Amino acid sequence: MKKKLKIDLPEFVEIGDNKLKNLFKILLFHKLKFKEILLLGDSKTFLLGGETIASIFKKEKIKILKHLISNSDEENVENIKKFIKEEKPDLVIGFGGGKVLDVAKLAAGKYKTKFISIPTILSNDGIASPVSVIKDKNNIPISHITKAPHGVIVDINIIKKAPIRHIRAGVGDLISNLSAVFDARLAQSKGIEKTDSMALTLAEAGPISLLQFKNKSIKNNEFLLCLAHGLIKSGFAMCTVGSSRPASGSEHKISHSIDYLYSPRKTLHGEQVGIGTIFTMSLQKNEYLDKVKKLYAQIEFPQNLKHLGITEDEFIEVIYNVKNIRPERYTILEDKKLTPKEIKKIIEETGL
Structure with a gap:
């Protein structure tokens, strides 16, 4: 008998204006009990609203522990794990971008401590997913499956203060799902793997x-x-299958290959997958490509290799290195096996 997949979805999602100032009431409304909270952020996010969060709980006589996260790497994860093990907080709140949320999510998941995700930017779908991306000792980002946030709270007033570049990156990460879903369905059509159809529908x-x-x-x-x-829907799609498959295909392989070959990077994850998506959607003959390019132009999303800081020849190397990135995950790149000439043709046709 096939083992039933355990679906680990966030218990609640709150999106709208002024959510931060009503944080205590929101947590009580969702029946959370706590006497001690660990608040995680970085130097910028504590100034943006972290101190406000701390003051809200202090007024309610809740013990608040604060800890700065300096990077999304193994050292920071281990430090927070140790802190959680020693202090045993009832709740962990992550207030920040992907760096803060990924470290907080993975560390809280280790001890099954309830984690509340409060993003300050919308640069990727990690805000509600069971995936944490942590840099290893070689500074290469590695994806880890962990427990999804118990709750997600998005305050649009906070998000509007984010740099436009990070919002554009969020668009790139979300749009990349169209490439990833195509790849998942391609693999399924060839009998190589099966991904839940509802998860793919949710992801796109x-x-x-x-x-x-x-x-x-x-x-x-x-x-x-x-x-x-x-x-958030993208994060939910990953939760339902217990992996990043619905939101990570050939375009993410390209991004991971860039990270591996040309690290450290100055470009954002959403920029890399968003640009990679133009290439993969062209190869897929994806029905949404023209609409994606139009959206990118409207929001001034970068659409060329120059923004990634790599040359045409280096991009060819990136594509050839993809075979070493999650080889078990079949995509359009495994299906087509491009020659350098074919890669250059797509670069020319798409304007990359």
Whole structure:
């Protein structure tokens, strides 16, 4: 008898204005009990709102422990794990970007401590997923499956303060799902692997909604709400299958290959997968490619290799190195096995 997959979804999601100032009430409404909280952030996010969060709980006579996360690496994860083991907080709150949330999520998951994800930027779908991306000793980002956040709280007032570059990166990460879902269905059509169809539908729902959204002003409230909902749906899709498969295909392999060959990187994850998506969607003959390029132009998302800091020849090397990245995950790149000439042709045709 086939073992039933345990679905580990967040218990609640709150998205809207002024969520931060109502944080205590939100947690009580969702029946969370706590006497001691570990608040994790970085030097910037504590100034942005971390200290406000701390003061809210102090007024309610809740013991608040604060800890700075300096990087999303193994050392920081181990430090937070040790802190959680010693202090045994009832709740861990991560307030920050991907760096803070990934470390907090993985460390809290180790001791099954309830974790509340409060993003300050919408740069990737890790805000609600069971995946933490942590740099190893060689500074290479490695994905780890852990427990999804117990709750996700997105305050649009906070998100609007984020650098536009990070919001664009979130768009790139969400749009990349269209490439990833195509790859998953391709693998399924060839009998190589099977991914739950509902998870794939959920993963592509967010980017399709974003493409259909009329007002593409990047700091428009409704646009940010659409982006937030899409990234959370993407996280949920990963939760339902227990892996990143619905949101990570050939375009993520390209990004990981870039990280491996040309680390350290100055570009954001969402920028790398977003640009990689143009290449993979062209190869897939993906029906959404033209709409994606139009959206990218409207929000001034980077669409060339120059932004990635790599040359055409280096990109060819990136594509050839993809075979070493998650070889068990079949994508359009394994299906086509491109020659250097074919890679250059796609670069030329797409304007990369």
